[in-house]
Amino acid sequence: MSLHAHLVVERPAFRLDVEIHAAAGEVVAVLGPNGAGKTTALRGLAGLIPLSGGHVTLDGARVHHLPPERRGIGVVFQDYLLFPHLSALDNVAFGPRCQGLGKAAARKVAAELLDRVGLADHAHVRPGRLSGGQAQRVALARALAVRPRLLLLDEPLAALDAHTRLEIRAELRRHLDGFDGATVLVTHDPLDAMVLAHRLVVVENGAIVQTGTPAEIARHPRTDYVARLVGLNLYRGEADGNQVTVGEVVFSSAERLTGPAFVAFPPSAVALYRSRPDGSPRNLWRAVIDGIERHGDNVRVHLRGPITLAADVTPSAAADLDLTPGQEVWAAVKATETHAYPA
Amino acid sequence: MPWPLLVPALAGLAFLVLPLAGLLVRAPWGTLPQRLTEPRVLEALRLSLVTATVATALCLLLGVPLAWLLARTALPGRRLVRALVTVPLVLPPVVGGVALLLVLGRRGLVGQWLYDAFGVSLPFTTTGVVLAEAFVAMPFLVIAVEGALRAADQRYEEAAATLGASRWTVFRRVTLPMVAPGVLAGAVLCWARALGEFGATITFAGNFPGRTQTMPLAVYLALETDPDAAIVLSLALLAVSVIILAALRDRWVGTA
Numbered sequence: 376m377s378l379h380a381h382l383v384v385e386r387p388a389f390r391l392d393v394e395i396h397a398a399a400g401e402v403v404a405v406l407g408p409n410g411a412g413k414t415t416a417l418r419g420l421a422g423l424i425p426l427s428g429g430h431v432t433l434d435g436a437r438v439h440h441l442p443p444e445r446r447g448i449g450v451v452f453q454d455y456l457l458f459p460h461l462s463a464l465d466n467v468a469f470g471p472r473c474q475g476l477g478k479a480a481a482r483k484v485a486a487e488l489l490d491r492v493g494l495a496d497h498a499h500v501r502p503g504r505l506s507g508g509q510a511q512r513v514a515l516a517r518a519l520a521v522r523p524r525l526l527l528l529d530e531p532l533a534a535l536d537a538h539t540r541l542e543i544r545a546e547l548r549r550h551l552d553g554f555d556g557a558t559v560l561v562t563h564d565p566l567d568a569m570v571l572a573h574r575l576v577v578v579e580n581g582a583i584v585q586t587g588t589p590a591e592i593a594r595h596p597r598t599d600y601v602a603r604l605v606g607l608n609l610y611r612g613e614a615d616g617n618q619v620t621v622g623e624v625v626f627s628s629a630e631r632l633t634g635p636a637f638v639a640f641p642p643s644a645v646a647l648y649r650s651r652p653d654g655s656p657r658n659l660w661r662a663v664i665d666g667i668e669r670h671g672d673n674v675r676v677h678l679r680g681p682i683t684l685a686a687d688v689t690p691s692a693a694a695d696l697d698l699t700p701g702q703e704v705w706a707a708v709k710a711t712e713t714h715a716y717p718a
Numbered sequence: 719m720p721w722p723l724l725v726p727a728l729a730g731l732a733f734l735v736l737p738l739a740g741l742l743v744r745a746p747w748g749t750l751p752q753r754l755t756e757p758r759v760l761e762a763l764r765l766s767l768v769t770a771t772v773a774t775a776l777c778l779l780l781g782v783p784l785a786w787l788l789a790r791t792a793l794p795g796r797r798l799v800r801a802l803v804t805v806p807l808v809l810p811p812v813v814g815g816v817a818l819l820l821v822l823g824r825r826g827l828v829g830q831w832l833y834d835a836f837g838v839s840l841p842f843t844t845t846g847v848v849l850a851e852a853f854v855a856m857p858f859l860v861i862a863v864e865g866a867l868r869a870a871d872q873r874y875e876e877a878a879a880t881l882g883a884s885r886w887t888v889f890r891r892v893t894l895p896m897v898a899p900g901v902l903a904g905a906v907l908c909w910a911r912a913l914g915e916f917g918a919t920i921t922f923a924g925n926f927p928g929r930t931q932t933m934p935l936a937v938y939l940a941l942e943t944d945p946d947a948a949i950v951l952s953l954a955l956l957a958v959s960v961i962i963l964a965a966l967r968d969r970w971v972g973t974a
Binding site for chain 2 (some may be wrong): 611
C-alpha cells in the first residue's frame with residue numbers, strides 16, 4: 376500500500392512538479408501557502424485532472440492512466456461534498472454499492488463505519504442537518520468505505536470553527552492511525568500538518584522546498600515561508616567555525632560549520648535595549664522599530680536594520696523600554712538559542 | 719413613482735389581465751356543468767391531457783440526455799447544436815408542422831421508409847399529435863435542464879467518481895437527483911407548452927375529433943359554430959394553466 380508519485384501539471388502561468396512518496400500506514404502532509412499547487416497535486420493523484428507528465432504508482436502498479444473511479448483512491452474533500460439527497464448512511468454506502476455490493480450489504484458496511492466514527496445514531500440524517508464536525512466524519516467514513524489503497528484529504532479541518540477543530544483534529548489523528556493504507560493530506564495550516572502527519576512536504580510555487588519530519592522542519596526551516604509557519608527568524612549567511620555572518624551581523628552558534636548556512640532563532644530569543652549593552656559585539660546590532668503588535672501574552676516588535684526580524688518582549692519590558700515605531704534600539708540574540716545548519 | 723413608468727406599467731397589466739377577465743365575465747356559468755361534461759369536450763380534454771403527458775415523457779427521455787450532452791461534454795460544435803435545439807422555440811409552430819409533414823409524411827424523407835418498411839403512417843394520427851407537441855415543447859425542457867445542470871456543483875460528480883461510480887452511475891445516482899427540481903420545472907413548462915400547442919398539431923395531425931382534435935383545436939373550431947362552447951373550453955384550459963402556475967409558485971413567482 377505504498378505510493379510513489381511524480382506529478383507534473385502545466386498551466387499557462389503555473390507549473391507543478393512535485394514528487395510525493397508515502398509508505399503503508401504513513402501520513403504525509405503537503406503543506407504550502409494558497410496557490411502553491413497543493414490541491415492541484417491532490418487532484419492529480421485522484422485522477423480528477425490529467426497530468427502533463429510523471430506518474431502515479433500504487434503498490435508498484437501504475438494508475439495515472441486510469442479514470443478516478445478505477446484508481447482505488449479515497450478522497451475527503453475540503454467541504455466534504457456529501458450528497459445532499461442521500462442520508463449519512465447512504466452517503467457512506469455509495470462507494471460499496473458502486474463496487475457491486477447489494478443495497479443491504481452496502482448499508483451494513485456503512486453502518487459499521489458510521490459506528491466507528493461515532494455517528495451510528497445519525498445514520499438517517501441528511502447532510503444538511505449535520506454539524507461541520509459530523510459531516511467531516513461522515514466524509515471520512517465514506518472515503519474509507521471503498522477500502523482505498525490511498526486516502527487523500529484536502530484541507531480536512533479548514534471548514535471547521537476553532538473549537539470543533541481541536542477536537543476533530545485529535546479524532547482524525549486516531550482514525551488515520553487506524554488506517555493501514557498510505558495517506559496524503561493537503562493543508563495550509565502548520566499545526567494540522569504537524570499533529571496529523573509523520574512527514575511533511577512543503578510546496579511553494581509548484582515545487583517542493585523542504586521535506587522532513589515535523590520536528591526537523593520545526594527546528595530547521597529552509598525558506599521564509601516555513602520559518603514564518605514555525606515561528607522562527609531565519610537568515611542565510613556564510614559560516615566559519617562557530618560563527619555565521621549575515622550581511623553586517625555576526626551570529627555565534629553552538630554548531631561548527633563552514634560554507635553557506637542558515638541561522639534560525641525564535642523571536643523570544645531576542646532582547647531589546649535602549650542603549651548599547653556591555654559585552655560581546657556578536658549577536659548584537661542596531662535596529663529600527665517598524666511596528667508593534669500583541670502576540671499571545673507578549674508584545675511582538677517588528678524591526679528593520681541590517682536584518683529584518685521579529686522580537687517578542689513581555690508587556691512590562693515593552694512599557695519599560697517605551698517602544699514606539701521609528702525608534703532606534705539595540706537588538707541582541709542569545710547564542711544558546713541560535714541554531715545554525717548547512718544551507 | 720414617476721408617471722412615465724407608472725402609466726405604461728398599469729396599461730400593460732390591464733392588457734394582460736382584461737382578456738382573461740372578459741373570459742370569466744362572458745362565461746355561460748349557468749350551463750357550465752352540462753357543457754363541460756359534453757362528450758365532445760371530455761374527449762378533447764382527455765386527448766389533450768394524454769398527448770401532452772406522452773409528449774412530455776418523450777421529451778424527458780430524449781431531452782434530458784441532450785441537455786446533459788450540452789452541459790457536460792466538450793462536444794465539438796456544441797454552440798451550433800444548442801442553436802439548433804432552440805430553433806423550434808422561435809419557429810412559428812405551423813412551420814414546424816409543415817417541416818414534420820415533409821420529413822414524417824407518407825411521402826417524406828423518413829415517413830416514406832417507415833410506411834414501406836412497417837406500414838406506419840404518422841400524419842393525422844394521435845401519435846402525430848404527440849410528435850408535433852414534442853417537437854415544439856422539447857426546447858423548453860432542454861434549456862431548463864441544461865441550465866440546472868450548469869448550475870449544479872460538478873464537484874459532487876467528482877466525489878462520486880472517486881468512490882468508484884462509473885459515469886452512468888454518477889448521472890443516475892448523483893447528477894439526476896441533484897437537478898431533479900430543474901427537471902421537474904422543465905417538464906411542467908414542457909407539458910404546458912404541449913397542452914397549448916395548436917399550429918404544428920393542426921398542420922401535421924389535422925383536426926379529427928377523438929383522434930387528433932386537442933383542446934386548442936376544439937376551441938378554434940367551436941368559435942365559428944358555438945361561441946359559448948369555445949368560452950367553456952377556454953375556461954378549462956385557463957384553469958389548467960392556473961393550476962400549473964400554482965404548482966410552480968414556490969419556484970418562480972414566490973421568489974420575488
